[in-house]
Amino acid sequence: MASVRLKDICKVYPNGLEAVKNFNMEIEDKEFIVFVGPSGCGKSTALRMIAGLEAITSGELYIGDKLVNGVEPKDRDIAMVFQNYALYPHMTIYNNIAFGLKIRKVxxxxxxxxxxxxxxxxxxxxxxxxxxxxxxxxxxxxxxxxxxxxxxxxxxxxxxxxxxxxxxxxxxxxxRIPKAEIDRKVREAAEILGITDYLKKKPKEMSGGQRQRVALGRAIVRQPKVFLLDEPLSNLDAKLRTSMRAEISKLHNKLQTTFIYVTHDQVEAMTMGTRIVVMKLGVVQQIDTPSNLYNYPANKFVAGFIGTPQMNFFNCKLLKNGAEIMINFIDADISFTVPQKTLSHINSDYFDGTKSVILGIRSEHISIEKNKYPHKAKCQVSFIEDLGIDCQLYGDINVNGVDSITESPTRLVLKAPAGTKFNTGDIKEVYFDLKNIHLFDAETEHTLRVDK
Amino acid sequence: MKLLAKAGFSKQIFFKKKEAVVGKGEKIQGFLMAVIPFIGFLAFTAFPLGLTIFVSFTDLHSYDLTTLQWCGFDNYIKLFGLPMFKDAVVNTLYFLLSVPINLVSQLFIANLLNKPLNKTFKKVARLILYIPTIIGGVAVALIWNWILEPNYGVFNSLLSALGLEKIGFTTTKEWFMPSVLIIKWWSAGLNVLIFQSALANVDNSLKEAARIDGASERRIFFSVVIPQISPMILYTLMIECIAAFQEMSVMQIIAGNGVGPSNSAVTLSYLMYRMTNENIYTEGFGLASALGIVLGIVVIIVSVTINTISKKFVSYD
Missing domain, CATH: 1.10.287 (Helix Hairpins)
Structure with a gap:
């Protein structure tokens, strides 16, 4: 059990690729940290640097109070679970779990x-x-x-x-650790993970979920200070992933150890992490709790990455008109007026009517229910995905345009009640909840929010 | 259709059967394809094998089969009594030492070459190791023959330049086999390539997992990597063992006179060759066939033994 501190951690590969840039973070003891981002964002590299499998180009890494740059993985007191499980194929499950204990000297x-x-x-x-x-x-x-x-x-x-x-x-x-003690530890871990019956089997004879449990078992028996998990659920099917997600969360509660978990799946990140690190192209975008990421995204990337369906983004200009703010859509013939109070948390420099801003609004804050929200706009229906519990309606707020297959700057996704039926090309009225909008600078894509 | 269903045929099975029917032309094609190698097997494997077994029980001193005389187990009895037979067995077994020596060192080199080293160095090393395989065993042996030559060879020139006594690498019993082993070592670079590709195929995350588990480099190699490439090791072990039982060319080239110093170039293969050439009138085809059969049986026993023992160690997972 230990804290982990990353100070200006950088990773530059020999070919000049900057995989991780100035990663700064304090991970407290017993936290469940998730590194999330699209592929190639440096999240796995960051984890592998913590594990000691990848050399740190610059910066300092502390586990507990100890500087561990250049320290061998085995001396860092960590355990790691790999995406492809990395079980030793020629060993039985028992030996797979016991291997780390058998070779260890105490x-x-x-x-x-x-x-x-x-x-x-x-x-x-x-x-x-x-x-x-x-x-x-x-x-x-x-x-x-x-x-x-x-x-x-x-x-x-x-x-x-x-x-x-x-x-x-x-x-x-x-x-060496006495055989009896190894046996006890292996059986204890197997008991926790429910794999006692499989101890004599080889990894080949087991399903993906069972293999992942074995990989977890191999990590548990070593009682590490920090658990590192590198996309452990990516190779599992969707249903199993959901149940394993819960199991890993439970395991974290039980072990009371620091967990660092890498995933590209924002649902995993949101459901498991106590804090989430969103990364893009090697740069940390935001480190925050799941609800803060959802409610107060620091930039357009985080806003778009967290939440399904993706947040709607429209190019707008804001103009202050007395005690009201006019929101003028650039790509569509829409203009809303809201009291300045509603946007009191927004940097007022942007209310001059010239600066381009990006307005972000989640699909759940747009409705087709009549007069649910005061601000009305017209929308051309493109298609509907019926999910059973509700529908996702894809449309375009540019009602004069041709329905495009590709993404357009006026594309709109909203949640409609289940069973909603429209024809393609229908023009419907939609209602915007402007209390729940996010505004970003069009160029830097940073939030215009000045407080939290 | 209804009738068929009643008769226990489901629609699906009916159609499946129909699909599986092959055309007449295809049948003939398939038959021809199978028959050609089968005739080849009969003509060039089964028949010679049968003939060898038959001849081993006869006395035959020429290629004219009408001259053969039935002699029962005499050839086998005579074979084990031959004065050179013991030498041949000892030398063949001595030469078998090349198998473990070569495989272990080749595996070691392959592992070294798979490490992140200088690329040019790797290329040059691979070339040096692989050239002997390209130019062939005989050429390599000839080159080494010159290097090891007792009077003017490279090594002996060096030794005399250093004021040391010359060594009869190819002319003394003590040095003959070691020289052969050295030559053999150089002509087996192919295994390095085989091992290199096998090693490169070992999943990197397994090694990383072992590193995190606390295994040392050596431990990772023996506990994780070797089991992963064990099928390849078994394959090369088999091939090399069988080849080693049949080796004679290297010894013959550096011996010059056939039997070498104190019969040290006499292997079982050479003995067989000698029986049908120099000693055709005293020994002949019958005895050679008997030796061939004995050698064949030994090779089969060794192969089966290796295969059986390996089941415990080789992992195909």
């Missing part, structure tokens, strides 16, 4: 002839600390500015070094 106290524990200065530890200290100091020399975390780490290490030099420690030797 310190066992040395006893003298009388059976008493032996104490002496732990020269190995002293040496290790000295090496670690010199590494920290090297980092300090390299960075131009003063990094408080690094300073703290240096002080802590110096104190620790003093302590170990002065105080004799219980003398220990490294020994």
């Amino acid at each position: 310190p066992v106290p040395v006893l003298d002839e009388q059976g008493n524990e032996v104490y002496e200065t732990d020269y190995k530890k002293v040496k290790e600390l000295e090496r670690y200290l010199s590494k920290l100091k090297k980092y300090k020399e390299k960075s131009n500015e003063i990094i408080p975390e690094l300073e703290q780490a240096i002080i802590n290490t110096e104190n620790e070094l003093e302590y170990y030099k002065a105080t004799p420690q219980k003398k220990t030797v490294l020994k």
Whole structure:
């Protein structure tokens, strides 16, 4: 159990590709963090850097209070679950889970002839600390500015070094974990995951969901400080994914360990994470709780990425007219007027009628129900997807245009009651809930919100 | 249709059957395709095998089969009593050492070449290893014969330049087989390529998972990588073992006089060859056939043994 801190973590591949740019984050103990983003956004690279499978180009990574740049994965006290499970195909499930324990050596106290524990200065530890200290100091020399975390780490290490030099420690030797203990741990993990009956089988004989449980079991038995999960559910079918999602959440509650979970699926992110990191092209877009991401997206990308169907975006201009704000759609013949109060949280610099803004509104905030919301617009129906519980109506607010198959800047998606039937080309009235709009700068795509 | 259904035929089965019917032309085509290799097998495998078994029980000293005389198990009894037979067995077994030596070192090299090293270095190394396979075993042996030549060879020139005594690599019993093993080592670069491709196919995430599990590089190699490529190892082991039982060309090239220093170039294959050439009048085809049968049986036993033992270690998962 430990916190994880990322300080300006960067990853540049030898071919010049910047996979991760200046990743800064503090992950607290016992959090369930989800890295989410489209493929190629650097989320897996970030996770692999935390795991130690990928070298960190620049920046510092701390697990607990320890700087772990360049530390071997096995010494980081982490466990990882891979997308393709990465079970050893030639080993039984039991051996797959036990492998990490079998090869591990743990310190066992040395006893003298009388059976008493032996104490002496732990020269190995002293040496290790000295090496670690010199590494920290090297980092300090390299960075131009003063990094408080690094300073703290240096002080802590110096104190620790003093302590170990002065105080004799219980003398220990490294020994393999006894078979009985391994057996107990493996069975315990198998019990938690409900795979006790399969321990003698080979991975090939198991289904995807069972294999993923084994992969989780392999991680559990090592009792790591941090659990890393790299798209663990992507290879499963939709139904199984939903149930495994719940199981992983439960597992997190049970183990009370820090989880870092990578996915491209925003539903997984929203349902599992205590906090979510949204990434795009190696840059962190927003780090926040699921509800904050949904209600207060920091930019257009986050707004579009979180929530299904995707948020509707329209190009607009805002003009202040006394105590009211006019919202003029650029690509369609629509104009709304709202009291300034409604947009009081928006940067008022944009109310001059010249700056282009992007208006974002979720499909659930547009309705075809008559007069549900005060602001009315016309919409040309394109097609309807009936989902049983409700419908998704695709239309175009540019009623004079030709229905296009591709995305257009005037495309509109809204939720309609189940069983709604329209013909393609019908012109219907839709009602906008302008209390729930999101406004972004057309160029930077940042939110125009000035408070939260 | 109704009748058929009553008779227990479902519609589907009826149509399926109809679909599966092949045309007459196709049948003939299929028959011809099968018959050609079958005739080949009869003519060039089954018949010679039968003939060899038959001849091994006769006394035959020429290609004229009318001259053969039935002699029962005499050839087999005579074979085990031959003075050179023991040498041949010892030398063949000695040469079999090349199999583990080569496979282990080739696997090691393949693993090394699969590491992220300098690309040019890798290419050059691969070329050096693979050239002997391209130019063939005989040419390689001839080149090495010159390198190991007792008087003017490269090694001995070097040794005498350093003021050391020359070594009769190809002329002394002690050095003969080691020289052969060295030559053989150089002419088997193909296995390096086979291992390289097998190693490259091992799922990288398995190694990463083992790294996170705390395994050392060596541990990962032996506990994860080797089991993954074990089918390839078995395949090369089989091929190399069978080939090693039949080897004679390298020894013959560097021995020069056939039997080599103190019979050290005499292998079972060479013994067989000798029986039908130099010693055709004293030994002849009957004895050679008997030796061939014995060698064949030994190879089959070894192959089956390897295959049986390997079932425990080889993983096809």
